[in-house]
């Protein structure tokens with residue numbers, strides 16, 4: 001007797017790999033593998049969460065107060081906002097609403113790993129465009145648009161590379177796409193981008209009939225555990241997504257916490273400043289390791305993708321950092337065995353990681369074994 005058989009396109013999916021929080025031996029490690037906020041959560045959000053509506057009652061199915069607050073903050077019509085159980089859910093809903101078997105979903109190589117899953121989940125075919133030195137190549141994307149293309153995903157800044165596509169390039173991509181192709185601009189890290197570098201995504205979503213911008217509370221807002229994302233697009237797109245989203249996507253505590261978080265922007269601002277300063281300091285420290293073949297890609301997000309193109313390999317650096325108590329993201333499964341994605345943590349953590357990488361690279365350069373017991377942690 002055989003059991004139920006999954007559809008072939010579901011069978012082809014490799015499950016999402018979350019960032020780890022422990023070493024191979026189960027030892028808990030400092031987690032810089034999931035781009036969570038090292039500063040935690042705003043106290044206002046924590047307090048509001050405690051005073052949320054009692055759990056015996058269903059939450060507001062439409063997250064009305066939260067959408068109103070987001071609309072006020074970003075100058076958007078709340079009717080054009082949809083909330084989801086993390087922005088990941090909204091990406092899946094968008095793909096499922098506008099693509100299916102026989103259709104193509106397009107994105108750039110080294111794009112967010114969830115795009116492959118949400119494309120296959122609805123039976124569509126993922127199409128991957130070549131990158132431009134780990135960045136988004138608009139012409140390479142456009143060259144792969146066919147009459148079967150239904151959805152284009154653009155993470156800006158991109159995860160795992162940190163690459164940022166300037167507003168002019170986003171506008172050029174949008175202008176060249178057919179009007180019946182949905183352009184999803186995934187702005188999970190938008191709060192970390194310098195305000196003057198805004199990619200114009202929200203304005204485009206307000207103007208155009210085929211642009212969806214998604215954002216999340218998981219990163220700069222420090223609320224990954226509450227699972228809240230939101231998106232904005234033309235009314236017809238929002239109406240379609242509302243028809244197939246979960247009936248109660250946001251719990252009572254999630255709505256209470258995110259509402260307070262939106263109303264207390266000081267925490268987001270503090271997170272942005274901390275991240276910008278530590279990201280610059282870490283990049284500068286890695287710049288001193290260029291002669292060891294270590295290269296930090298430019299990043300507008302809360303992480304840096306570090307390439308190991310010399311004697312010290314990405315795998316050895318990953319293992320060495322784990323021995324020193326740090327778990328980061330090694331990405332061989334995404335075609336990046338030479339790279340580690342390192343979340344920007346506290347100043348002390350970044351100092352220790354930079355010192356550890358320097359010591360490992362120097363030990364390799366001398367042709368010696370890496371000896372963790374002989375490596376200074378810098379304090």
Ligand SMILES: *Cc1c(COP(=O)(O)O)cnc(C)c1O
Pocket residue numbers: 035085086087088089112155158159186188215216217218219224227228229
């Ligand atoms: C973290 C991340 C998300 C957000 O995921 P949530 O489901 O909102 O936690 C979306 N897109 C990208 C590119 C991300 O890195």
